[in-house]
Amino acid sequence: MNQQIRDARKKARDAQLRRELIEEELGQTRQSLSQAARALDSLTSGSSSAGHVRTRSWGQLTEELLRTQAELSETKLLLAQARTQLVLLGGELALLNDRLTERAGTATAGQPESWYRPTVASLPHWNVLRQLLCDRQWRPDQIARLDKLSTDVVSRLSDPRSEATVQRRGLIVGYPQAGMTTDMTAIVAKAIDAGYRFVIVFSGPYEAIRRQLQSRLDDHLAAPAGTSDVFRLTDELFDYKSLAAQVGGLRFEKSVHSAPLNDDRNLAQSGTRLIVVKKNLALIKRLVNDLKKISTPLDEIPVLIVDMDADSTSFSERRALGLALTKMIDMLPRAQYVGLVASPLSVELSQGGSAATLSPYDFILSVSRPEGYFGLRELNSPAPISSGFYLAHVRTVDRGSPGLREAMDMFVLSAAVRAYREGLSGGGFSPHRMLIIGPMRLELLEELRGQVFNMWKGSNFDTSAGRVRLRNLFESDIRPVSRHEEGLLPGSFEELLPSLDGMLDWFRGYPIEFAAEVGSSPFGTIVVSSPQKAGSLNTAGLTVVYLDAPARLSALPVIAAASGFRTGYQDLVRIYVPDESDGDGNGFRDHLAAYRDADEKIREDLASYALPYHGNA
Template sequence: MSNNSETLEMMEITIQTNDSSKLWFPVIGEETQALLNHLGLPDEESRTRIQNEAIEVIQRCVPPGSLRGSKTGLVIGYVQSGKTMSFTTVAALACDNGYRMVIVIGGTKTNLLKQSNDRLKKDLRLDTRSDRKWKYVENPRGDKRQNIQSTLDAWHDPSVPEDERQIALLTVMKQSDHLQHLNNLLGNMNLEGVPVLIIDDEADQAGLNNKVNQGAMSTIYRHLIELRQLLPHHSFLQYTATPQAPLLINIVDVLSPDFAEALTPGADYSGGKEFFLDNPILIKTIPGSEIPTQDNQVIDPPETFLFAMMLFYLGVAAGYIKDKGRGNRSMMVHPSQKIAPHGEYFHWVRQMNNQWKKILGQDANDPARIDLLASFNKAYRDLVRTVGDLPLFDQLVDVLPRAINQTNIQQVNTAGGKTPTIDWKNEYAHILVGGQAMDRGFTVEGLTVTYMPRGAGVGNADTLQQRARFFGYKRSYLGYCRVFLEQDVKDAFINYVEHEENIRQQLKIYRGKPLFEWKRAFFLDNALKPTRGDVLDLPLMTGGFSDDWYVPNYPHDSDEDAINKNREVVNTFWSQLTALNEKIFGKISVNKHLFASDIPLTYTFEQLIVKFRTTHPSDSQRFTGLMLQVQHYLEQNPNELCDIYLMDKGKLRLRTISKNIGRLNLFQGRSHSTDPDKYPGDRQIVVKDKLTIQIHKLNLQVEAEERDIHNVSVIAIWVPQKMEHDWVSQNQGSVM
């Protein structure tokens, strides 16, 4: 590295920071700079973004100069957004900063591992570079022990020049046998003082403990735990686009992340927002009559399927005219997880392919040809709404026979044994029919048309999102894209967009903070579950307040410190309000309350709601969900007002927590008097269209514990319908 010292010193200065959560300050050396130069990024902004985000990740890993230690980090991208580029850059930074081994745990299938390995070798230039900076081993076994050990020993050999020391780069399939071979290899090596970076690609898949509720360890999870135990100095980075499972596993789990980083996609990325919110014209609904089920046998190719194929072939024809067939154009048909239906759709594609080629070869006056072109023209009119420079229809018709004839039609599943690998270079156009093999991690080059005649399954949000292979860097040809979905799946994707952004926004707020401090709560439509239940040993609560009260049930479960703190918060807040009036319901003094009207909700949220402590899991989960709703509404309506009531002018009311019920019955009921001004009950002390807070001060008698708790401040909150929102909440307790 003879020419590197000056560069390293300069780059070190540029990334200094006062953020104490960053454990060390990496340098950007020759390896990282060469990688970024090789990637061919479109502009300096892209280069800076990828570089800086990789630095943010590695700064939270165990410093390479430490003797021991471990960290777990979660790195979140969008589906098809460039996560591989991120972890390759992190690996290059590890190389520049003294890490001696990088382990990449790839896909669960051979084709996905190959896809990942090919990309890694290409980006790091392993087959073309003149030096031997990386000692690359795929799915290592025991026969590689001496080779890898000598690579690590060279770091202590003064006769080996610094710039000739190698980094061991091991890639392994996330599969039991391969992980066991890796562990056997490492178990026979001296790894003391060896800083290691582990990258778990698609980390929410397969590696988490799906036997946690049985009090056991699933096989791959056990191998990952053993791997980490073999490495005295390592950082474990979990890369995924669907972080729900890693975020919701128990925070005492070894794979629960200590920190999280959310990656930013490039300007050309098109994800859920672009498809489902900004350009809903790109989304087409498959009617229920065309969705194959046990009760609805679809015998002939559905109309929407034929329409989707026509849209695709017109796009292929346009590609031949405008781009001379450079790049790729693809259609993905995703009918089911099961293999049998794939054959049916594959047969239909081949059938229509042959039929359309034959008809287009007929005389111009042939009735069948005229009818077919009329159908294609209908698809053309749909495309022309979103493609500004679409060639004329007659021009596309001239090229349609070529577009149809030269399209590769292929099943992508294990029907023939191994899942086939797609040769993207041999053909410009592809129609791929498959299921699970085209879900998570599978990259479809130039994907324009997606046809997915299947339901949402069991409704796991992360599983659903991983089917969105139609997301990606598509802005330049977004107008050619169409996605055909069943209505419920379409609605689920629309709901997922907000859920995804809500999680990312919350994690950005917690950047630099210990992740265990983050309250596990986020927006999610109640029709969906965040993830599979077999990896979660802590229950989830779903909810959403709408024209309803939040009322705590267990304030007596709070410790003395929380009770004192809440009393102080309430008293301070109330004393600072100036618009105090007296409102009387009925004639007796117990029915008189003080109230403050039209108080800024932002102020109330920050000074009362956020500061108020709830400790019982049930109360806490509901209260956290309520705070999410209020915060979200305030983001759109920052000038919203609310009303505050000090019940019974702040006099201490007596409430008994009975043995049988065990929870608080907070509200005083309505008066049974015949007086026309009779008291309507606490529940009615509310302004229906505004958030309303009642402050209650109580003396509690807890029968089961035979104790009294004095001067307990409790708040009840009315949430109007306009603030309605579904959420999921989980109580993680404390690691302290």
């Protein structure tokens, strides 16, 4: 074990050195790029100070500039990978240190080598959840995946019955819009079955998201017959205020008063307390103050803390929240922390090396890619459009009226195609939605909403000019992509017209919402949202995304809102981004491809670094 620790430390030192070298190379490459750009500017301006440059051809300078830009992009990717490797190695080193310490500390306590050996009879809450999912037509392979993931997570937590108090912190890396709420529910169900009696679930910072999370837990987490109840200290309408104001509070029941709460005899009779609370600094501080008032000794309470918003994008916000969460965890000696994130890149970018974050983690698990999932891989897939191959689902357009008009036309046209398909299948029409991502400032967002409303109102889809626009878009965009991806289409645009007219009848009410939750309308909706909220929206039925903001790197995680399960209309998904380049000359498509490559590479690294579980020792 000591040799493993020494090896891990050497790896960490080597990775740190590699990071410093790459950062130095990054600075040199940026300087080279700047010099080449200035040379080009001098050549085109005809300045007399550029005489030494004119001896070189325009082609040579352009080639040098492009080569330097490519080197810069590659160096950025290498730097991100180096930072990620440092995070992973830090977690591995911490886990090895913990295991070495715990091996000595828990041996005398008589804790078994591997405490988690669940049986069907010992999993009543999980059995209820599994049956519910079966009743809702989940496939056996989907349930098996959920069963394995939740077991993998709970097995890496500490034994709630152990005399030794051992904390663990873990991270689950999933996929955007891929059922992470259900993953969380399964983990909570098995943790309750294992003996955890206080569960705190942190949602995102918005009340709509907290209510949605509370509703899902209330629906999926029922108390089976013969077990103690799950006391909910929050509900859909009542967010956390103060523990003293809740019915039941945190007075844990004991059947054997001389034994601690985490004694098996007491855990069997004690109910579980569940709180779903927004991840808000003031609320966390209030919760910390209330924990000090609990009569049950805190070192006897097995606590599970689930963080559904572990990949906060604001570094300053993450630092403050990390400090507050760390303080709360330190108060609870038996607390286990499990964070869930939708992208390994968001974790890496938000860490920043701050000691205030919750890393290093004792374990990091990468969720397997769900079958039928539509994500970065598909967004970068090519398809024949006009002449040559282009990205099947991404369109670069001019910001403003022309691009927004095309995106709206695609929203209506794709609705008609979906209605045509579902009419053939005999099913009812499922939700169909468009997301417009605007600026962060509220006044600018309100201005954009007015522009969207006016453009929608004047779209004239019923006129001859409107029909010509839709026909051209159908022939130039939808037909080649859908044929390439084997999507069902009518034989002609005229054959689509009955479905189109039906959809326009639905849309007469100008269905536009402002910074609202995608999904609040029962049918078709255009949502205008800020980037902060776009990543937290329920995107069921989302088909068209329009980015009305500079196509910077920061927009990449937001575009992930288009990810998810798009069964039956995957070929119709479209992302409209500005036809702009960043300061390095890279367009949004370049960033999207690099984002995909880095995402997949880091997921591979996570899988290779995931240490097998061998119990708490």
